[in-house]
Amino acid sequence: MNPAAGQVDSSERDDESAISFHTNNLRHDGNGTALPYAAAAHEDSDLSLRPPKHTHQVASSPVDIKRAPKSNTRKYVMYGAGLVVLAAITIGLVNMKPAAQSVDRLTLIIDSVKRGDMVRDVSAPGTLVPEHIRIIAAVNAGRVEQLPLRPGAPVVPGTMLVELVDPNMQLTLLQYQQQLSAAITQQANLRSTLQQTQMSQENALATLRSQYRAAERSAVVFDSLDRKGLASRNEVAQAHDQLSELKTRLDLETQRLEEIKRSTVEQLTLNDEQVKDARSIFEEQKKRLAEMKVVAGESGVLQTLGNPQLEYGQWITPGMELARIAQPGRLKAVLRVPDTQAKDIAVGQVVTIDLHNNSTATGRVTRADPSAQLGNVTVEVSIDGTLPPGVRDGQTVDGRIIIENLKDVLSVGRPSYGNAPGKVGLWKLSADQKEATLVSVDLGSASVSAVQVLHGLSVGDKIIISDMSQYEDAQRIRIR
Secondary structure (H helix, E strand, O other), rough: OOOOHHHHHHHHHHHHHHHHHHHHHHOOOOOEEEOOOOHHHHHHHHHOOOOOOOOHHHHHHHOOOOOOOOOOOOHHHHHHHHHHHHHHHHHHHHOOOOOOOEEOOOHHOEEOEEEEEEEEEEEEEEEEEEOOOOEOOOOOEEEEEEEEOOOOEOOOOOOEEEEEHHHHHHHHHHHHHHHHHHHHHHHHHHHHHHHHHHHHHHHHHHHHHHHHHHHHHHHHHHHHHHHHHOHHHHHHHHHHHHHHHHHHHHHHHHHHHHHHHHHHHHHHHHHHHHHHHHHHHHHHHHHHHHHEEEEOOOEEEEEEEEEOOOOOOOOEEEOOOEEEEOOOOOOOEEEEEEEOOOOOOOOOEEEEEEEOOOOEEEEEEEEEOOOOHHHHHHHEEEEEEEEEEEOOOOEEEEEEEEEEEEEEEEEEEOOOOOOEEEEEEEEEEEEOOOOOEEEEEEEEEOOOOOOEEEEOOOOOOEEEOOOHHHHOOOOEEEEE
């Protein structure tokens, strides 16, 4: 090998080492002057466009060293890991439950499902009314003249409540009295006439009877003379003809007398009826005039005077209500039960009545209306025993009618939403009672404060029974 060539090669290697050192630390221009970083970067972009230098100028000219390209494996791994994380986040967001609404526990009413006996009952409002009320109505028309009493006053039979006045009533009474007097006079005249007629007939009959007996004796005399030949046949026949005539007249007059007697009885009977009718009309009118002073028919308490209240000078028509009298102390409860709950009410069921004065009373159903009015069925309850002092007619009460006693059933407090029997959604609390989920529950018979559970719940489950209508679109809520 040529020594010179060896020296050149060694020199070139030294130069390449020096160039590599300067290239890695500084950038130079074409004359070997150091460049700033930006200029160096620009210079690098121009290196590929410059012609190659001779080997003997390597020491004074910058030269780019070809490097191996960087591997993209790490970048691809990072991209893949990012895609996996993004996919996992997306799947988690899709499967994530919607944020539950938060509810304050203090605003909720929570009850537990339990097993045992459940009393099925119906609650309804009502009022106390007297068991016996007498309504006094006007018999006659008239003007209110006096009102001596006011509602609330005790009355006894004969106590005057209202006095009415009508001048036509007195005039009508006089007319009926006149008609009665005329009927009595006519009856007297008829009786006298009939008696005179009967007496005349009896007198005529007595005369005819005497004549008949005389004719009968004359005929006997002529028959005796005829047997002795002392009387002619003509005289004997004349005596018998006269006897026969008188016999016939006597029979006719006797029948006439009987007819007169029968007719007299009939006429007097008819006339007596007329007089009786006239007397009845007069007495009725007299009674009606007396009824212008309206009086109480029984003992009690005056509840009302008219409906509305009567006033002085008011004109009253027949049939108008004038007063109401109730027997004190005997009150009954009249309850207004919703028609949807009244189907199982029957006579004899026990009722507990809240009198709203820290006391209660018991009674039994005595009657229920067959039809509903304005969505309610009227139920009457007879109260057992004596009511406490201070209870009055018209006082508002609440009645609780016991329908039946269900044995060994699941029950829970009656929710304020949903209808029973039927299927309804109830909010069931979780085991830690921090969440509640809407579940479907089959409810059975319901009472005032409890409802029977048929399916969907178990003993010990906690249920929200307060109003949850504002969360009807949610499936779960969070309880704080």
